[in-house]
Amino acid sequence: MKAFGKILGIIVLVLLLLVVAAGFVLTHFFDPNDYKEEIRQLARGKANVELNLKGDIGWSLFPWLGLELHDTSVATLQQPAQPFADVQLLGMSVRVLPLLRKELQMSDIRVEGLTLSLSRDKNGAGNWENIGKPVQPATGTPPAAQPVPGEASKPTESAPRQAMKLDIDSLTVKNARIDYADAQSGKQYSVEGIELTTGAIREGSSIPLKLSAYLGTNQPVLRARTELTGNLRFDRALKRYQLEDAKLSGEASGDPFQGKTATFSAQGQLVLDQAAQVAEWNGLKLSVNQLRALGELKARELDKEPKFDGGLSIAPFNLREFLEGIGQTLPAMADGTTLSKLELATRLAGTRNSLNLDDIKLKLDDSSFGGSLGIADFSKQAIRAQLSGDRLNLDRYLPAKVKKAQEATSAARKAEVETTTQNAIKGDTPLPNSPTQQAWSDAPVLPIARLRALDLDIGLSLGQLTIDKLPINDASLKLRGQGGLLSLDDLRGELYDGKFNAKASLDVRQDIPLLKAQKHIADVPVERLLESQDQKPPVKGLLDLDADITTQGNSQKAWIDNLNGTARFVMTQGVLLNANLEQQLCQGIATLNRKSLSAEHGGKDTPFRELQGNLTFRNGVASNPDLKASIPGLTVKGDGDIDLRVLGMDYRIGVIIEGDKSDMPDPACEVNKRYVGIEWPLRCRGPLELGAKACRLDKDGIGKIAARLAGDRLNEKLEEKLGDKVSPELKDALKGLFKKK
Template sequence: MKAFGKILGLGLLGLLLIIVALGFALTHLFDPNDYKDEIRQLARDKAHVELTLNGDIGWSLFPWLGLELHDASIATLNAPKSPFADLQMLGLSVRVLPLLRREVQMSDVRVEGLNLILTRDEQGHGNWEDFGKPLPASAEGKTPAPGDTQGTENSDQRSGTASADRPVKLDIDSLTVNNARVQYTDARSGVSYNAESIQLSTGAVHEGASIPLKASAFISASQPNIKARTELAGELRLDRALKRYSFEDMRLSGETSGEPTGGKTVTFAAQGQLLLDQAANVASWNGLKLSANQLRALGELNLRELDKTPQLSGGLSIAQFDLRTFLDGIGHPLPATQDPAAFGKLELVTRLQGTPASIALEDLSVKLDSSTLTGRVAIEDFARQALRLQLKGDSFDADRYLPAKSEEAKGATAARKAQVQQQEASAVAGAGSTPLPDAPTQGAWSTDKLLPVDRLRALDLQADLSFGSLTLDKLPIGNARLTANGQGGLLTLQTLRGDLYNGTFEAKGTVDVRPAVPQLGVNTRIQRVPVEHFIKTDDKNKTPPVKGLLTLSSDLTATGNSQKALVDTLNGTANFTINDGVLVNANLEQQLCQAIATLNRKSLSGEPRGKDTPFQELRGSVVIRNGVASNPDLKVRIPGLTVNGHGDVDLRVLGMDYNVGVIVEGDQRAMPDPACQVNERYVGVEVPLRCRGPLELGAKACRLDKDGMGKVAAKLAGNRLKDKIDEKLDEKLGDKVSPELKDALKGLFKR
């Protein structure tokens, strides 16, 4: 028995030596380079590819089946002269015995200088789509026999089923790819993409185990022109049986530049845990960290129903950053705003929901500069730009974010301001002895473009905004509410309302950008709001010319896309009332006393007392035609006075030209100025005033109408003559004639 075991051992040793000797003989005496043509033909027949072997083939047989290919390329049978892949060297080795168990155990796999060229022709056909496909039967001069196709399909199905039942098990010590390149070109769209200097290295590749991975590449695109350097690292885990794939501790970083960033370089990075579960049709990105220049974001993303319409959910938090600096750094600078510090601070927290066609920021909390807004922002359809806004804010100063004035607009404003100051310096409100100010000629409005017409035409908008305090055109609107919608180029302001200086404000309107020239319409309702807040200037030291509580209703239309164009085409009607008001720095009583003294042919002996003229009510209606507002029925109630007026306000230059008639009672003080006393013949006489000049001057632009005063004096002289005749008739006739005859005689002198 012992001798038998010895003989068996020697036999096995001899067999092993024979196998080793055969392997040595095959690998050293048999040269595969001598059979390149047979190998190429085998590739055509079995793999249906065109294999070109320009370099040497190196190989080993046992216990590793090793292979090295140098300077090789591969093409489809349809285009054998146009290889879509070539490489400088491919080196790999496989253990022989595990192959019998459908297990692939490899040592290190190395790929050097891989060049993959993918093209899509004018008809949309990709050169890779024919890879592994045989030539059509007609091309080979063969006609498949009936049933052959079906048999082939059944055979393929059987082999496919067998393959599915017995998946190949992968076991690779490492994979290394150096200096690879992938190029994609679409002839129909003209777009091309390139990935160059691709470096890829992995640790051991085992099913169900973490695979360390590192990769880097330079990526470029033609439309738009963009370049990027990228680096990727992490641990890849594959479980094909469970259809579960994960990328743990993923770290992507790099930098990019090109047309989308205005030529500026943007540094970016991303981290997190990626998971794809095809069995459950879900994917996730947990521990998400994103950065782009100074922007930093945290969150998580989840996708479900991958086999249907994918549904996105998750959360996102962006730390405070300077939005203006960030956008400038990625080549999309914000336009200059009235406040240069606007958009300096932005941070947000939100919950995400979306589909391939939409995205919604739910439970949104945004801090923008000194404002906090909460609510919802959504794009319900990317193709239609369907924007939905539901936001509530504590306070928001909209003026800070309006476009800054251009240099041209600033120059026009400065020129008009200088003209007004010059006229104001010469306008003395006292006795009114100076000439009337000239009518202003400088335009008061900017020609800067107001509306982004192209964007508004494509916008589909529904907005519902509310603010505890909203500053708009320097007016603080409390409890403000704004609702608006827009579609197809027609924007409708359903309402903008709120509290304003203890009064109320409401506006409705439309903006129609469908025509070449935008058309605007607006209705406003103002209830008991201090009027001085509407007419104050940028000069804080300058007092508004009139004060009081304004009640206004208006219905206006205009066309154009600048302040000047809108004012030049402004048309409509308005009704206004100002209660409990004051004409500031305008001693109207003094000017009226001057008029009475002129009629009395006397001079005022006292000095002007008050600077202002209070009034109980000022009201009227306005018809506006092409920027000129006509007011035919101005009425002012002043204690002791009745004021009527009519005239125009040229909104284009903010100038006025009014004729005002004042019926006075005279100096009602206990010790009146003797020159300003009203006797009976002045009762009911209307003293004419003329007001002309910049609107900012208010009543300081009013003077006695000398021509009108002459007519009043003539009328008073006639009345005085009549009174003297009546006195003489009474003296002469006495009681000698009847009263009826006496009145008839007096009537003769009236004619």
């Protein structure tokens, strides 16, 4: 037995020496470079590619099955002169004996100078699509499969495949590049300077990796430097992949950033579960320049229409500085300190083409908001919002250019008004001239192209909304827009202890925008409205207004010039400021009585119980044929126009004296029974700012009244003289001779 064992040992030793000797002979006397042409033919027949082996092939057989390729390229058979893959060095080696146990034990895998050039032609075909397909015969029909002898008699077996166990010392990729070009869209993408290093690659173990590259596009021109680090762990049986402690960082620049640079980083734990078709990003930390955010994301149904949800919290930061830092130019605003603070916390949900933010807690400058905000369709810019907030001053965010243009436009008018005001001193100065200078800006207001593209459905409620300097409390609005037609379905709120509501529409489907509006105002102090527009109010009182107007254009001037429609107004508890109509009327009465006033009458203002009328707008001029006002002791009627284009007025006012109701009337101003029912004429003309200062007694009308009163007086004397001495018919005829029409 000992001899047998010794013999067996000798045989094994001899066999081992033979294997080693065979490996030595194969690796030293067999040169694979002599078979390059056969290898090329094999690549053409099996992989349908043109393999160009320019450099030497290095190899080893035992105990490592090793291979090194130098200066090798791969092209399609259709375009053999245009390789889509080129590598300067590809080196790897595998242990031979573990392969028999379904184990893949490899040393370092090295790839250097790899270049992949992928492209789609104008028909959408990729230059890689025929790789691996069998070569078609010249006739274009696929070759028939040849049966293998004895194969038909073998039963079909469906034994489960055993996954090969991986054990790779490391993977190293240096100076690699990937280019992609799409002839249909003209877009080009590149990933260059790719550097990848890993630790030992073993299933179920943590695999450290580091990847860096430069990304670039041409539409728009964009370039980014990126670096990714983390620890990869995978389980092929469970189809579960994890990237732990992942950190992506880098810088981006290009056309979208207008010469500025965005420095970014993202961290977290990434999980992909292919069995459940779920991907997660936990412990998310994101930063872009000074922006800092935390959150988590989860995507599901990856094999269908992916859906994602999660949470996001953005720390307070200066939005204006952030946008300027990434090259985004903000429109000029009336307040240059706006957008200086933004803070956000929300829940996220969406798909590839939509995004919705729920449970919003948003702080913008000094405003706070809650609710939901989203984009229902990115391709259509379909914005959906239901928000509520404490306050918002929209005037701070209005374009400053429009405001400056308005000030420049109204400068000439201000000078005209000042000159008119200086001349319109109370009393006997001539009637002021009507203003002629345009009061409105012709600068464009609406971004027509943007408005046409909007798809809106917005609901907003605010504790206080300031717009056009008007403080609106408990404001709410509903706004819809699609296809260039925007509708303000409802806008309501409280204004200076009064109330208002409005509806409006804006049609920008044609070249000239068309605007329509319906407004209702109740119990709003009119003087507060005028003061908010930096106008000195000529009256005080509570205003009720109903208006239905239309206009067109894209500037304040165009809107006023094309203003048409109707309005009805009623003002109660009114006061004409800086207008002592009582004094002027008493002066007129005293003149007729041929007496002098013993004292001043009334105060500096004239109160009235009611002011009402109807307005008809025609191309910026408001006609008011039925103005009525009720003043203690007086009734006022008016007929005139308000030219909104120059903010001027031209009215004829009739004042009917009802009698002096004071306890001790001034004898000079005492209303004679002859004056009761007489309509005393006034003419008001000039800038609206003058108010009652633009009004004068109509001297021609006063003369007619005096003549009529003289005739009435003569008729009274005839009545006294004639008495019953003549017939009634004769008395009427005589009175008619002296009656003035």
